[in-house]
Amino acid sequence: MIEHPPSRGLYMLAWLGVWSTSWFAILCLGIIAIFAFRWPWLLMIALPTFLVSQIAFIALAFFFRCPSCGHFVFIQGWRPMHPARKRVLAGLGIASWIAVAVDIARNRQFTCMHCGERCTARV
Numbered sequence: 225m226i227e228h229p230p231s232r233g234l235y236m237l238a239w240l241g242v243w244s245t246s247w248f249a250i251l252c253l254g255i256i257a258i259f260a261f262r263w264p265w266l267l268m269i270a271l272p273t274f275l276v277s278q279i280a281f282i283a284l285a286f287f288f289r290c291p292s293c294g295h296f297v298f299i300q301g302w303r304p305m306h307p308a309r310k311r312v313l314a315g316l317g318i319a320s321w322i323a324v325a326v327d328i329a330r331n332r333q334f335t336c337m338h339c340g341e342r343c344t345a346r347v
């Protein structure tokens with residue numbers, strides 16, 4: 225267990241990631257609503273909200289690195305990731321960064337997807 229330097233920013237950014245992901249789910253519902261009910265308002269609200277929050281999240285994600293290996297906490301990149309990492313939809317192995325964001329937001333801890341080290345994220 226390695227301690228991340230106390231960081232309110234990392235905690236806030238994790239919540240931004242969770243928030244943005246929730247809007248992605250609403251966006252998908254909005255697309256269904258257009259086809260099912262010809263009702264565009266949900267999509268018109270969800271699309272810009274998701275895009276702005278996701279762009280902000282990605283931009284801010286470049287400020288936070290794993291204290292153990294030095295790779296970006298939320299940026300997956302193209303290199304193979306550590307088998308001990310947490311995953312959303314573990315069977316498919318996708319969206320590791322969402323699992324990291326949820327872990328920090330709920331438990332103030334995360335498992336680095338690059339080195340597999342368990343880190344605390346104190347505020």
Ligand SMILES: [Zn+2]
Binds near residue numbers: 291293
């Ligand atoms: Zn790491």
